[in-house]
Amino acid sequence: MIKRALISVSDKRGLVDFARELDNLGVEILSTGGTAKVLKESGINVIDISQYTGFPEIMDGRVKTLHPLIHGGILARRDNPKDLEAIASLGIKPIDMVVVNLYPFETTIKKEDVKLEEAIENIDIGGPTLLRASAKNYKDVIVIVDPEDYSSVIDDIKKGDISQEKRFKLAKKVFSHTARYDALIAEYFDKISQQKNFQAEWTLPLRLIKTLRYGENPHQKAALYSINEAPSLIDAEVLQGKEMSFNNYLDTHSAVLIASEFKEPVCVIVKHNNPCGVAIAENLKLAYKKAFECDPVSAFGGIIAFNRTVDKAVAEEIVHTFYEVIIAPEFDEEALQVFSTKKNLRLLKFPALFHEIKPSGFDLKRILGGFIVQNWDALEDEFSQAKVVTKRKPSQEEWRALKFAWKVCKHVKSNAIVYAKEDRTVGLGIGQTSRVFSSKVGAMHALSSLKGTVVASDGFFPFRDNIDVLAQNGVTAIIQPGGSVRDQEVIEAAEQYGIAMVFTGIRHFRH
Structure with a gap:
């Protein structure tokens, strides 16, 4: 039987209807500040916490529920005679329900130019304490942190009582919620202190957005979680099409990071999480045609990313081929009209693509029993250490092609070989266990002549056999990290064929 409830919420959704139901059921309601005011104005019987405890709210509300009359009433075990004797001797009444949600810290820190002082004032102290105490004593205290649970709790009360299973479920939700809340605070403090070291203890503030139809394969369950970072692909607006899948998110993430490498229309x-065509041009229509021509077969069923507004001309080119997702900073109305004929095609509006995207936080990969964590592969100046190691220097056109190829190569699975011209990829060697295999596979994929192309390699060439293959395919310049014990042998091979070679001093493995 629920005799007494404490309600103190920042999120007022459904509050009045829920409290009115409790009031009609004869439940005594204790409340604080703003919550009490709303309930009283709605004609609901409420006892102010300060009236109940005999102690006023102080320090602008910083201290109001931290009182033995409150926490004794929550934590007393109803099946423990000593607990009941203790609260009876002190005049403490049991509290059977606690309904609390926390100060909007996450919303506050997302505001532009938020000051530290404002963020600190939105760190809830009493709320988490009430929630944790109630969840600890869930067998005797119903605890609600989520307004979505109001209606089901009322239904259960009207039927007689709430099961232990339901009480445990509500308590479990509380501990997840307060853990994420504290993680958000710790993350914010790290951010403003520009913390770059790895933490001794680290809790990720993840929040479930939705469950997905399945994972990489139909027999795998999957879900989408958000983390408090910006820009966030999760915030991309879905303008049309089916729901995004697990694989759609993976591939779209890769496409967005590549597109962000370029200032030109791209x-x-x-x-399958690898580029099959990348091109820049003076407009998106031409860029799309160039990218598509690199590998039309692989493009079928792929993901497209643009860094400019998609217009009707681009849309009319795209609709001739089946794609899963198109993501761009904006789509004009005429383009949306064209795409409307493809009902299942997912269109994502992601304004962040108008600008260079720099991922925040860390790059995490799951392993058995833990995570491996690293900084994102992002450098301010990719070519600060670059040097020409052959007698022949790249021409200006070759330099442009080498820089283009290097930007793409960074996002290709190792071993990566990218054949390119100054504005497009021509052939891509991806994910082979041998670099020379990647050199051969990239050439096999090329649908146009490789004569006069350049090549970027994400790792050094261990043997001259790669250079022999590239020379046979007509490559005129190469960019690679260098650092092999056989660098001199590789340089001599390039000299033999008149190929210009650049060492970057930087490696871009991607597994």
């Missing part, structure tokens, strides 16, 4: 086509 088209990136990704398949």
Whole structure:
């Protein structure tokens, strides 16, 4: 039987209807500040916490519920005679329900130019304490942190009582909620202190957005979680099409990071988390045609990313081929009309693509029993250590092509070989266990002549056999990290064929 409830919420959704139901059921309601005011104005019987405890709210509300009359009433075990004797001797009444949600810290820190002082004032102290105490004593105290649970709790009360299973479920939700709340605070403090070291203890503030139809394969369950970072792909607005899948999110993430490498209008086509065509041009229509021509077969069923507004001309080119997702900073109305004929095609509006995207936080990968964590592969100046190691220097056109190829190569699975011209990829060697295999596979994928192309390699060439293969395919310049014990042998091979070679001093493995 629920005799007494404490209600103190920042999120007022459903509050009045829920409290009115409790009031009609004869439940005594204790409340604080703003919550009490709303309930009284709605004609609901409420006892102010300060009236109940005999102690006023102080320090602008910083201290109001931290009182033995409150926490004794919550934590007393109803099946423990000593607990009941203790509260009876002190005049403490049991509290059977606690309804609390916390100060809007997450919303506050997302505001532009928020000051530290404002963020600190939105760190809830009493709220988490009430929630944790109630969840600890869930067998005797019903605890609600989520307004979505109001209606089901009322239904259960009207039927007689709430099961232990339901009480445990509500308590479990509380501990997840307060853990994430504290993690958000710790993350914010790290951010403002520009913390770059790895923490001794680290809790990720993840929040479930939705469950997905399945994972990489139909037999795998999957879900989408958000973390408090910006920009966030989760915030991309879905303008049309089916729900995003697990694989759609993976591939779209890759496409967005590649597109963000370029200031020029760019088209990136990704398949299975690897680019199958990348091109820049004076407009998106031409960029798309160039990217598509790199590998039309692989492009089928792929993901496209643009860094400019998609217009009707681009849309009319795209609709001739099946794609899963198109993501761009904006779509004009005429383009949306064209795409409306493809009902299942997912269109994502992601304004962050108008600008360079720099991922925040860390890059995490799951392993058995833990995570491996690293900084994102992002450098301010990719070519600060670059040097020409052959007698022949790259021409200006070759330099432009080498820089283009290097930007793409960074996002190709190792071993990566990218054949390119100054504005497009021509052939891509991806994910082979041998670099020379990647050199051969990239050439096999090329649908146009490789003569006069350049090549970027994400790792050094261990043997001259790669250079022999590239020379046979007509490559005129190469960019690679260098650092092999056989660098001199590789340089001599390049000299033999008149190929210009640049060492970056930087490696871009991607597994």
